Every structure is written in structure tokens, then in C-alpha cells.
Amino acid sequence: MTRTPPHRExxxxxxxxxRYHAENKDDLILDAVHPLLTALADAVDQPHLLRHWRRGPHLRINLRTTPQLWAEVVRPTAQRDLTAYLHDNPSTASLREAEHLAAHRRLAVREADHGPLTPWYPDNTVQFEPHEDRQHVLGSPALAGLLADGYARSTALTVDTLAGVRSGAVDRVGHALDLMFAFGHLSVPPISRGYMSFRSHVESFLGYTADPDAVRSTFDERYHRHRPALRDRLHTTRAIVAGSRRDPLVEAWLEIVRRQKALAEPLFTSGAIDLDHLDQRGMELRHRIEFHDILRETTAHRREVLSQVWFRCHRLAINQLYSHLSRIGIVPTQRYLLCHLVARTVEEEYDISPVALARQFVNDRR
Structure with a gap:
């Protein structure tokens, strides 16, 4: 008699x-999430954490496991350990749901997040909502898998960075700047070219604000206050990328960038993934962006830059950089300020004008 092999899940x-409404989630990650993932290491694959806002500020722990392990090990362990931590170390933030609804509606449009915004779950609680694969935004399982791989590979680095922040060995904002400068040196060298994504992103942010001149003035004031230190970071990170100076946290991130771009290149080349689904829809700029308008005068920019595999790999990597910055506690408004600080530093160091560069690009192709 032939035995039927057991079903493999x-x-x-x-x-x-x-749900943890306090803005600082370092202790939650280090003292609750990290020990939980360590305890579950044999039961789960590709665990990673993301910060999210819908139905109240929270951390999401995404992971792969079998239905049996989820039901018998992972879910009950998470419920027990996380609930105990929240009982002993509760968030004491006092947030009013109604005051955040307008901002969350805008976020939902920008991120194409179709889930319910209200009611918020109570603070200091644990939920097990279905995993959101975001394929309606990402466009393919291959891209979702590539991003998840990057998130998972950077989870230990996130923990190490936050441990350094808590001990005082790492300055959170300074480290974020180092990651951004180093990325600019590495991804599309030289940085006088690679920095342009940061300038583009901060200009897009300003284009959505009610008073871009006022925001830019505030950002510029911060730049002038820290200009010498920013210039030092520009040169220090160039040495790190070149291998003549050590910074283990920055170097570890650069290795993740190299790996993700290497994995992405054949997928973009074959058409297995693209980033067209990531283009923002439904949000209207309040103000025009001069150098963007100049580049649109010709199809050459889309043909020679935006549609090229090297640029798509760069774009994917910078999105993962921004996600990593979020995981180490940099909020979006801070990130745009940091984009401006990096861009201003590079522009002053190399005497660059994004408008002049755009005009030269267009004129050279006429």
C-alpha cells in the first residue's frame, strides 16, 4: 500500500x-520587537519592520511563516510578549484622531493606500490585520519580493543603528546625513550628478506646500547654521565610499544598496519589474518646479535618463534609503530638510545650479 506523503505547508x-502613538519608538523596537524576532528566528523568514500611520501610528512587523507555525507559535508568542511590554512600558502620547484625519487623507492619496483611516485602534494594543503586499502600487510580485528582501536584510542594521542612538554613540540626524551623502557618492557618481534626486525630491515637497518660500527660507537657515559640518560630512563620506575611512553602519548600508541594485538590474532589463506604478497620482502641485519644467521641454530627459535601467535601479535604491531613514526614526518632514541640506552642500561645493544644469541638458540636445 502506497502511503500519501504528508502535506507540506x-x-x-x-x-x-x-499601536504605539508615542513618536519615539526606539525602546519599543530594541526591547520588544528585536527580542521577539530573536525568539521566533527558527519559525519565521524575512522578518522586517515598517512604520505606518493608518488607523493610528504603529509599527508593522511583516514576516513569512507557515499557517501552522503562525497559529501555534508566532501569533500567540507575539500577542503575549508584546502585550506584556506595552503593559509595562506604555505610550503616554495623547493624540486626537480628528486632528490627523485631513493629513491622513492626503497620505492615503499620495501612497494609494485604500484601507480604512478610522476608527483608530487604541494606543498600546496589538493587531493581526492581513499582510498588505501593495501589489496594486508595486505592479508585480517580483518587485514586492525585491523590496521585502531589502527590508529584511536591513533589519539587523536598523537595530544596530538604534542601539547606537540610544547609547549615545550615534547621532540620529548626523547618521542619516552620512547615509544620504554616501548614497549620492555611490549610486550615480560623482555626487555632483548623483545628488540631483535629493534636489528634485525637496523641490517636489516644496511644490505641495502653501508657502514654499517660507519653508525654503527655514531650510536655508538650517543650512547656513550647519554649513561647515555639512561640508565635512560631504568629504568624510566620500572617503568611506572610497574605502579609505571606516564607518561600519554606513558601509553596511552601502553593501545593501549594491546588492539591491545588482538584483534589480536584470529584472528591469527583462521587464519583470518597473516603477511606473510608483508615480504619484491624485496630488496637484501648488507651485511649479522650474528645472522640472525645463527638462520637460524635450523628450530626451525621459529617453536618456528616466527610462534607463541604471536610473531605475538608482530610483529603487533611493526609495529603500528613505524607508530605512524612516525605520531609524527620521520623519518625512525631517527627510525633506535633510534632502535640502545635502543638495545645498553639494551645490555650493561644486558651484552647481539645478536650473542651469537643466537648461544646459536641453540646449545640448537642440
């Missing part, structure tokens, strides 16, 4: 959400 994605 295939692992799938699951999600754990920790």
Missing part, C-alpha cells in the same frame, strides 16, 4: 501591528 506573509 507553504509559508505565506503575515503581519503584526503594534
Amino acid at each position: 507553504e509559508p505565506g506573509w503575515h503581519s503584526i501591528q503594534i
